[in-house]
Amino acid sequence: MEFKNELARATFAPQRLASFCVCCGSEDLAASPAILMPFVADRAFGWRPVIIDDSWGLKTIQNGNAYSICKTLRCRRCGHLFCDIRFSDEEMNSIYSGYREEAYVSLRECYEPGYRERNNRLSQSITYKGDIEEFLSAFVKDPLTILDWGGDTGANTPFEKRRVSLDIFDISGKAVEGNARVVTREQATSSKYRLIVCAQILEHIPYPSDVLRLVREAMDKESVLYIEVPYEEVMRNGMENKENKKRHWHEHVNFYSQSSMDALLENCGFDILKRNELVTDVAGSEVHILQVACRLA
């Protein structure tokens, strides 16, 4: 399948530092300075924050804290807000292998005191599976075979009673629950599924079109793709020049707007069936989520 426009180069020439929008391909980007949070810099690159003092002997540098810097980019065409650093496959593996397991949690607790307690709350299953099932009910067909792309253990995958099979592809390498089956990328893309779930994934992915291109291979005309991403506060408010508000980046390297998600899906050859902004509760906090159902165009 050919991508429609300039986004095609994301597939063929991924950049270390993005110079175009990863949703619509535009080069019309606003920029502001930001930092890469130390936990992510440490996991991805082994870079730790330092305090520069006189012992460093630097003549033209002022003393003080040094963090890994980056840029916040905002696409003037579709509104996508993103970090300019785009992690390689190896760096993604460094960040996400053993995701939220002990080594991950203890390092993160070091940088972000209180994380361990928060992680315990986040480890509960989501409470809005019923909302996802209702959102998708008009589109999914039996027998319901599901591929959960980035599905972790499968604990949050919808349609537990209705589905006849559940395959999970995930780079975290965790064991999965119940009757779910772990599949490789090759196994996933050589099968066809009635429903593909891609929930809380695309905000982490350097080039989301890469994932969508692979997901397409597991779809036919009966297939529905369900996507959900956080709908962050800075994206929901009417503020202009959002790049001046977003001064740090963590694991979520993409903040989607309604129109950047639409642009991404259109450019990757999908027709949108339905979209929704879900307001729900996760680990005791109110969150807003963008939900989209789509099929092959």
Ligand SMILES: [Zn+2]
């Ligand atoms: Zn864009």
